[in-house]
Amino acid sequence: MTELTCIICPRGCHLTVDENLNVTGNSCPRGEAYAKAELTHPTRTLTSTIKVISSNATRVPCKTSEPLDKDKIFKAMKEINEVVVKAPIRIGDVLIKGVAGSNVNIIATKDID
């Protein structure tokens, strides 16, 4: 038996998952999907900022293009903290391709001139 708090929406339902991956406590189907994924293949969307040169801005906001395996988050943050990108940057530009050896990219979430 595993207990989780659903992080999909602010309601934060308290979920219980048994050994057969039967989920209870969820108020909607998204909670069941979250609990099953969390116990079999946990992932996270990562948001951060990356250092910028050639601009008045010093950092560009960024995020993963899709959820990243949870066990790669630490390595991804290390790469994000080490990389420097050059302006101009447009929303959606790939700033790091295949972060932490995954097939997930780090993309810009703001235009930087």
Ligand code: SF4
């Ligand atoms: S189970 Fe549904 S309602 Fe409850 S926190 Fe998750 S997404 Fe929100």
